[in-house]
Amino acid sequence: MQNAFLASILASVVCGIMGVIIVEKKLVMMSGGIAHTAYGGVGLGYFLGIEPILGAFFFSVSAAIGIGYIKRKGGVQSDVIIGLLWSMGMALGIVFIALMPGYPPDLSSYLFGNILSVTKMDLRLMIILTCIVVFVVIALFNDWKAYLFDEEFASIIGVKTAFLEYLLLVLVAMTVVVLIRVAGIIMVLALLIAPAATAGLFSSKLKGRIVYAIAFGILFCITGLWISYLMNIASGACIVIIAVVFYFVAYMICAIYTKMKRKQMAERQQIKD
Amino acid sequence: MEKVIQIENLSVYYGKTVAIKNICLDIEQGEFLGIIGPNGGGKSTLLKAVLGLIPVTTGSIRIFGKEPGNSRGEVGYVPQFAAMDRRFPISVFEVVLTGRLGTGLSPFMRYSKADKIVAYEQLERVGIVDLAERQISELSGGEFQRLLIARTLTMRPRLLLLDEPTASVDATSREQIYQLLEDLNKEMTILLVTHDLLAISSKVHKLACLNESLVYHGEPELSQTIVNKLYGCPVDLIAHGVPHRVLKEHEEETQID
Numbered sequence: 001m002q003n004a005f006l007a008s009i010l011a012s013v014v015c016g017i018m019g020v021i022i023v024e025k026k027l028v029m030m031s032g033g034i035a036h037t038a039y040g041g042v043g044l045g046y047f048l049g050i051e052p053i054l055g056a057f058f059f060s061v062s063a064a065i066g067i068g069y070i071k072r073k074g075g076v077q078s079d080v081i082i083g084l085l086w087s088m089g090m091a092l093g094i095v096f097i098a099l100m101p102g103y104p105p106d107l108s109s110y111l112f113g114n115i116l117s118v119t120k121m122d123l124r125l126m127i128i129l130t131c132i133v134v135f136v137v138i139a140l141f142n143d144w145k146a147y148l149f150d151e152e153f154a155s156i157i158g159v160k161t162a163f164l165e166y167l168l169l170v171l172v173a174m175t176v177v178v179l180i181r182v183a184g185i186i187m188v189l190a191l192l193i194a195p196a197a198t199a200g201l202f203s204s205k206l207k208g209r210i211v212y213a214i215a216f217g218i219l220f221c222i223t224g225l226w227i228s229y230l231m232n233i234a235s236g237a238c239i240v241i242i243a244v245v246f247y248f249v250a251y252m253i254c255a256i257y258t259k260m261k262r263k264q265m266a267e268r269q270q271i272k273d
Numbered sequence: 274m275e276k277v278i279q280i281e282n283l284s285v286y287y288g289k290t291v292a293i294k295n296i297c298l299d300i301e302q303g304e305f306l307g308i309i310g311p312n313g314g315g316k317s318t319l320l321k322a323v324l325g326l327i328p329v330t331t332g333s334i335r336i337f338g339k340e341p342g343n344s345r346g347e348v349g350y351v352p353q354f355a356a357m358d359r360r361f362p363i364s365v366f367e368v369v370l371t372g373r374l375g376t377g378l379s380p381f382m383r384y385s386k387a388d389k390i391v392a393y394e395q396l397e398r399v400g401i402v403d404l405a406e407r408q409i410s411e412l413s414g415g416e417f418q419r420l421l422i423a424r425t426l427t428m429r430p431r432l433l434l435l436d437e438p439t440a441s442v443d444a445t446s447r448e449q450i451y452q453l454l455e456d457l458n459k460e461m462t463i464l465l466v467t468h469d470l471l472a473i474s475s476k477v478h479k480l481a482c483l484n485e486s487l488v489y490h491g492e493p494e495l496s497q498t499i500v501n502k503l504y505g506c507p508v509d510l511i512a513h514g515v516p517h518r519v520l521k522e523h524e525e526e527t528q529i530d
Contacts, residue, residue, distance in 0.1 A: 024360075024361060024362070139380045139381055140378060140379070140380055142370075142371075142374060142379060142382055142383075142384065143374065143378055143379055143382075145363060145367065145371065146371035146374050148361065149357075149358065149361045149363050149368065149371070150352075150357060150358070150371075152326070152352065153350065153352070153371070153424070154371070154374070155326070156324055156325075156326070156345075156348075156350050157345060157372065157374060157376070157428065158345045158374075158375070158376030158377065159374055159376065159377070159378070160377055160378050163378070164378075200362075203362075204362050204408045204410070205362050205363075205364070205408070206362045206363060208362075209362055
């Protein structure tokens with residue numbers, strides 16, 4: 001249980017930071033592609049007898065760098081490549097697992113998340129990756145802000161934008177790997193997007209959004225964990241349902257609130273006139 | 274007079290398509306040059322080549338005697354505000370500060386007091402200092418465009434390149450921006466890509482017409498032949514409130530007695 005809580009905190013931190021960036025820069029499809037490619041790594045890891053999560057890590061990072069390279073060369077449209085890698089990764093995972101003799105193990109916890117089965121090795125990797133992501137984002141925060149807002153200008157004044165582009169994709173890959181255990185590959189996107197999207201409803205500043213997103217992430221994970229424990233359903237699914245439902249409810253509340261405020265202001269104007 | 278930009282036989286091809294061909298253009302210090310031309314005629318390409326953002330196919334460009342991209346602190350670029358991500362969560366002040374970023378990467382860098390003072394000064398210069406704490410999504414077109422100018426000014430450039438700074442900007446803001454540019458021209462050379470003929474007629478010193486090749490370069494006065502060459506067909510250029518004629522007298526008019 002303690003492992004599960006720690007995993008939740010780590011996952012919330014990375015998905016708070018990276019989620020806000022991903023949602024803002026419209027990198028959702030790319031993140032999904034990297035996440036699904038990771039399954040190929042899971043299969044490969046299992047095939048080679050190493051921890052599947054390590055295989056997932058190497059595969060995701062390679063996919064991220066590959067996508068970055070192809071994007072830079074400008075040959076094919078990036079969403080074509082992402083779409084292809086998305087399915088290819090899943091297919092490779094299945095093939096690698098099938099190639100091992102004997103009964104295939106239950107790897108569904110990688111697909112759907114089972115935060116309760118997080119191992120010490122998983123946690124160790126998650127801690128390292130979370131620290132790297134946090135460190136890189138904080139260390140280069142001003143460069144990131146300039147690059148994310150206006151890449152062309154940043155490049156003109158001499159900021160190393162090519163490096164930042166690759167670095168961003170690698171950070172996304174690391175984030176995805178941290179989230180695999182918590183939400184599962186198939187639902188990583190929801191955990192990346194929902195806290196960030198909800199945070200966007202409450203804050204219009206970058207730092208503010210990141211803080212809110214981390215807080216919401218923790219809320220969703222802990223609540224989802226609790227329900228998953230009570231009802232014995234995969235943790236990934238519970239967390240994702242809480243997250244998405246919360247977002248839509250928050251969205252509606254905000255929409256109604258804004259409407260009411262507008263009405264109030266219109267009425268006040270009428271009374272004045 | 275120092276030559277700020279020297280362009281010799283410049284051609285830029287995108288693959289097999291020619292964007293600009295055989296451009297020869299010299300710009301001297303203190304000039305205020307306007308570049309007009311049809312869409313797709315190569316104006317943005319020329320700007321990007323001068324900035325070193327795209328590779329040159331043949332010919333050469335020298336900015337302050339150096340290759341493009343090597344005079345980072347001296348060349349300021351103001352893009353069109355329409356191309357910006359206006360929903361990004363960043364404040365006006367933070368945007369202006371980004372002009373003070375160093376080259377390469379700056380780990381654990383915090384903007385210094387001097388940086389912040391310069392940023393405030395430039396915001397005051399362009400007239401939006403009371404919007405400093407606003408998020409950029411709350412700005413109007415004119416305010417945003419002035420923000421982009423302020424950002425570039427923090428670098429204290431000697432050459433300012435502007436890409437259609439008054440496209441989609443209301444008339445009052447437009448006039449404010451041109452006033453600002455006239456002011457700035459006292460300290461720096463300005464290159465302005467525009468569709469705005471009012472600017473061409475009343476503000477710029479020299480005019481260049483670009484449609485793949487340099488159709489004209491000289492005083493801001495256009496004859497019908499040049500306009501034909503520039504737009505490929507007879508185009509009536511009408512500018513409202515133009516204090517003096519941009520277009521030369523038509524032949525028909527002089528025939529009416």
